[in-house]
Amino acid sequence: MAWHLPPMNALRAFEAVGRTGSLTAAAAELGVTPGAISRQLHILEDFVRAELFVRDGRRLTLSAAARAYADMLSDLFARIDQESRLLAPTAETSGLLVSAAPSFAMRWLAPRLSRFREAYPSIEIHLRTLANAPAIAGERFDLAVTTGPGPWPGFKSQLLFKSPMVPVCSPAFLTKNPRVAAYQVLSSGMMIHVNDRRNDWSRWCKLAGRTDLDTSRGMVFENSNLAYQATLEGMGIMIAHRPLVETDFSSGRLSLPFDVTIADEPDYFVLYPEQAERRSPLTQFRNWLHAEATRDALSRTQPATLLD
Numbered sequence: 084m085a086w087h088l089p090p091m092n093a094l095r096a097f098e099a100v101g102r103t104g105s106l107t108a109a110a111a112e113l114g115v116t117p118g119a120i121s122r123q124l125h126i127l128e129d130f131v132r133a134e135l136f137v138r139d140g141r142r143l144t145l146s147a148a149a150r151a152y153a154d155m156l157s158d159l160f161a162r163i164d165q166e167s168r169l170l171a172p173t174a175e176t177s178g179l180l181v182s183a184a185p186s187f188a189m190r191w192l193a194p195r196l197s198r199f200r201e202a203y204p205s206i207e208i209h210l211r212t213l214a215n216a217p218a219i220a221g222e223r224f225d226l227a228v229t230t231g232p233g234p235w236p237g238f239k240s241q242l243l244f245k246s247p248m249v250p251v252c253s254p255a256f257l258t259k260n261p262r263v264a265a266y267q268v269l270s271s272g273m274m275i276h277v278n279d280r281r282n283d284w285s286r287w288c289k290l291a292g293r294t295d296l297d298t299s300r301g302m303v304f305e306n307s308n309l310a311y312q313a314t315l316e317g318m319g320i321m322i323a324h325r326p327l328v329e330t331d332f333s334s335g336r337l338s339l340p341f342d343v344t345i346a347d348e349p350d351y352f353v354l355y356p357e358q359a360e361r362r363s364p365l366t367q368f369r370n371w372l373h374a375e376a377t378r379d380a381l382s383r384t385q386p387a388t389l390l391d
Contacts, residue, residue, distance in 0.1 A: 089126075089127055089130045089131065090123075090126060090127070090130070092123055092126075093123040093124070093126045093127035093130065094127065094156060095113060095123075095160075096109060096113065096119075096120045096123035096124060096127075097123070097124060097127050097135065097152075097153060097156065098153055098156040098157055098160060099112050099113055099120070100120065100124065100143070100153075101145055101149070101150065101152075101153025101154070101156070101157070102153065102157055106120050106121060106143065124136070133148075134146070135148075135149035135152070136149065158236065158237050161223070161237065161356065162237070162356070162358070164223060178206065178207030178208060178209050178364075179206065179207070179208055179209065179225045179226060179364055179365060179368055180209045180211070180223065180224050180225045180226075181208055181209065181210050181211070181224060181225065181226050181227070181228075181368070182210075182211055182212065182213050182224040182226075182227040182228075182229075183210065183212060183213065183227065183228040183229070184212065184213055184228065184229050184230065185212040185213070185306070185307075185308070186307045186308065186324070186327055187228055187229075187327065187351065188210060188211075188212050189308055190308075190311070190327035190328065191326060191327050192210065192228070193210065194330060195375055196208060196210070198375075199368065199371050202371065203364075203367055203368075203371075206364045206367065206368065208368070211224075213227065213229060225355065225356075225362070225365055226353065226354065226355045226365055226368060226369060227353075227354045227355070228243060228351060228352070228353055228354070228372070229351070229352060229354065230246075230349035230350065230351055230352070231349055231350050231351070231352045232349070232350070232352075233352070235354055237356065237357060238354045238355060238356060238357065239354070239355055239356075239357055240352045240353065240354050241352060241353045241369070241373070242350055242351075242352055243350075243351040243352060243353050243372060243373065243376050244326050244350070244351055244376045244379065244380065245326075245348070245350050245351075246324045246325065246326050246327070246348050246349070246350060246351055247324075247325050247344045247345060247346045247348055248283065248287075248322050248323060248324055248325065248344065248345040248348055249322070249323065249325050249339055249341075249343075249344050249345070250287060250320050250321070250322055250323075250339070250340060250341050250343075251314060251320065251321060251322075251323045251328055251331070251337045251338065251339060251340075252314060252317075252319070252320040252321075252337065252338060252340050253314060253315055253316070253317045253336065253337060253338070254335065254336075254338060255316070255317030256314075256317040256318070256319065256320070257338060257340070258317075259317060260273070263320075263340055269293070269296065269320070269340075269341070270296070271296050271297040271298065271300035271301060272300055272301060272319075273301065273319045273320050274296075274298065274300065274301030274302070274319060274320060274321075275301060275302050275304065275310050275313055275314055275318065275319040275320060275321035276301055276302065276303045276304070276310070276321075277303075277304060277306060277307045277310045277321070278303055278304065278305050278306065279306070280307070280322075281303075283322035283345070284296075284298040284301070284322060285298040286345055287322055287343060287345055290343050290344075290345065291341065291343040301319065302318065302319055307323075311323065311328075314337070315331075315336060315337070320340060322345070323337075324348065325344075326351075326376075326379055329379050353369055353372055353373075355369065
């Protein structure tokens with residue numbers, strides 16, 4: 084059968100623009116100039132004999148048909164990438180590219196990787212954070228951990244754990260604020276906020292029936308990792324995903340000053356391409372993740388330090 088296929092460079096340029104939404108970003112990803120990307124887009128339009136973009140000055144917007152075409156190419160390239168990995172002679176012994184949401188990677192996964200390496204010394208793990216967690220479109224990975232519920236076409240998903248949120252603080256903070264420890268006293272100025280989760284404290288106060296607090300007050304940090312560090316340093320109380328700070332409870336770095344929990348948070352899922360179950364390293368890593376999550380669940384049957 085004689086295939087009638089567009090030039091590959093034109094397809095790659097078009098897929099990158101569709102996924103990133105920008106000529107500049109696509110050019111940076113492919114290591115060429117924006118002008119080169121623009122030329123490849125014109126080549127593709129000439130090939131299909133249709134305009135793929137609505138042009139408004141320098142702004143490009145994909146037509147509905149072109150959007151569907153770009154999404155199809157992203158899925159197809161991801162599958163080609165995965166199948167090529169499986170064909171490689173070293174597919175069974177090569178490393179795994181693992182992507183995860185930044186907080187999960189730093190607080191939960193990275194501290195545990197030494198245990199995986201002890202159990203499977205021949206499997207190398209290359210860990211990187213998802214650029215736009217929980218979005219996975221266009222990301223390249225063998226396995227990813229992100230929040231759900233999806234859907235994620237082309238991927239299999241398995242629940243890793245639920246992730247309720249609780250207020251946490253350091254022992255140093257309690258030493259400086261003995262009334263919190265003795266009477267569970269909370270003031271607005273003690274609150275630590277994460278910039279993109281500014282409603283965490285208002286949600287918690289609603290559940291706790293605390294109508295006396297001004298949740299617009301307190302310290303604000305750009306991301307959860309900065310807020311976490313400030314909490315460790317005794318600067319205040321933050322709302323944190325409990326599974327991500329479980330080891331801090333067991334080590335005594337953090338305490339649980341109040342027992343009200345935000346339970347309706349998105350769950351964490353393990354994702355991997357549908358064809359990837361043929362790779363034994365991926366199966367071993369996936370099983371190890373679930374074993375670690377089970378270990379945490381069992382530890383939570385013993386409550387964290389809760390102040391009376």
